[in-house]
Amino acid sequence: MTSDILIARAARKLPITEVAARMGLGDQEILRYGHDKAKIAHHAVAALAHRPRGHLVLVTAINPTPAGEGKTTTTVGLGDALNRIGKRATVCIREASLGPNFGMKGGAAGGGHAQIVPMEEMNLHFTGDFHAVTAAHNLLAAMIDNHIYWGNDLDIDTRRITWRRVMDMNDRALRDVVVGLGGVSNGFSRQTGFDITVASEVMAILCLARDLDDLHKRLGRIVVGYTTDRRPVTARDLKADGAMTVLLRDALQPNLVQTLENNPALVHGGPFANIAHGCNSVIATETALRLSDYVVTEAGFGADLGAEKFLDIKCRLAGLSPAAAVLVATIRALKMNGGVAKEELGTKDVAAVTRGCANLGRHIENLRGFGLPLVVALNHFAGDTPAEIQALQAYCARHGVTAIPCHHWSKGGAGAEDLASRVVELVESKEADFHNLYPDSMPLWQKIETICTRIYRAAHVEAAPGVRAQLELWEEEGHGRLPVCIAKTQYSFSTDPDLRGAPEGHVIPVREVRLNAGAGFVVAICGQIMTMPGLPRHPSAETIALNDLGQIEGLF
Known part of the structure; x- marks a missing residue:
């Protein structure tokens, strides 16, 4: 064959x-x-x-x-x-x-x-599209820490920075990291982490933008964290949106x-x-x-x-x-x-x-x-x-x-x-009568419940402490009409990857929610799914190489 x-x-x-x-x-x-x-x-x-x-x-x-x-x-x-x-x-x-x-x-x-x-x-x-997304995303991350280093005029609360870094590789060791170690010249120490590039909001924005102008506006709306009095801080506040657009132009x-x-x-x-x-x-x-x-x-x-x-x-x-x-x-x-x-x-x-x-x-x-x-x-x-x-x-x-x-x-x-x-x-035949699962006006938590009960057939959706309060706060800030993106295992209707077939009556636990204000949706992270995957025991990389003809072997 x-x-x-x-x-x-x-x-x-x-x-x-x-x-x-x-x-x-x-x-x-x-x-x-x-x-x-x-x-x-x-x-x-x-x-x-x-x-x-x-x-x-x-x-x-x-x-x-x-x-x-x-x-x-x-x-x-x-x-x-x-x-x-x-x-x-x-x-x-x-x-x-x-x-x-x-x-x-x-x-x-x-x-x-x-x-x-x-x-x-x-x-x-x-x-080079993925590299451009990675660069634009990490430019914003660098500008956040740089702004804080040079006096923090926006009064960003370093405990409430939500913008993580990304790379287009599976690396579980980077899921949770501390940056800024090594003294005053390296900035302020804080806990953060990495996601894989395909989970980046910048990637989502690239895929939803209609043109360069729309791209620029969406990038500017990205919420990177909050001030000490809980006001959202955006990429536009940091004046990062123009340079990010330049990186993503092509x-x-x-x-x-x-x-x-x-x-x-x-x-x-x-x-x-x-x-x-x-x-x-x-x-x-x-x-x-x-x-x-x-x-x-x-x-x-x-x-x-x-x-x-x-x-x-x-x-x-x-x-x-x-x-x-x-x-x-x-x-x-x-x-x-x-x-x-x-x-x-x-x-x-x-x-x-x-x-x-x-x-x-x-x-x-x-x-x-x-x-x-x-x-x-x-x-x-x-x-x-x-x-x-x-x-x-x-x-x-x-x-x-x-x-x-x-x-x-x-x-x-x-x-x-x-x-x-x-x-x-x-x-x-023109049989299509396409309609969405839920209306824009439905509250965010109810949108999550609707997807989990009607699509996944869950009996109940559990929210980790603080999740529902966070959704309500976003609704107060004007994000209540956004659709919801569920992050969960792909292998099952449930959050258990080993539960195949058509399970029903299970519980979907929502452990975290993230606001993608620029892309225009809210992410609900469920079960044990990771936004930075890890490599398997024997990754494909072990068998990928060039042969004597200079051709790639082991990639497929």
């Missing part, structure tokens, strides 16, 4: 100028990063504002398991398939973080014959690359869906919608996290309205949800598939709750048996949903044409 990386290296890529031309973009409207990558220039994005939007299709999935689901692979395969059946389609996905690439997950550009290329560059630095421009079948793909922004809002940038999605008949995008992890945040945060703040959803599942993952160990997944087990379908059914119910028509995409693996596939299709039929076996991993777009045709049927 040919590996993903060998397939990617054998790709016959078009010059990026030709890919841009297929979208109607001229050479003066892109900024080339070599021969196979480019950014779409700010002036080109602005010129598209008068054009009508195409149709937006969301690809999401069941809860992730070690068995694999293939959400990005399906996103790419569907985009290629839509182009094959005569639709002008563009794929929009997130950029890859170095954290999981050197940790345990590997690359994030699809797989098999449904990939976006250049695969290696996309997973390593790409066009990063805000969407990245254009291509699929293996030379169809356009915009890869831009990269917040995780378990600790952030999990969607690619608004500016990339809007650009693609103005240039395409169909835009296929994905949201991170399972539908309980990524899809909910896509629908309740990104679509709400950007005024987007998806026309249909694709829910990805695999027989292997369903068997794991049905209680089968990873080592036993190769054994036929129809009963386990049926048991595991409870997880799929929960996601079907949730997506329907947003008023979206949907189709289940069965990402086919070689070991899937006809009886297991039939069990899945029968379950979906009982729930009024079509389940379509897809072979895009092995056949590219040709293997997903049935899925593409069904998506077009759903879109053209």
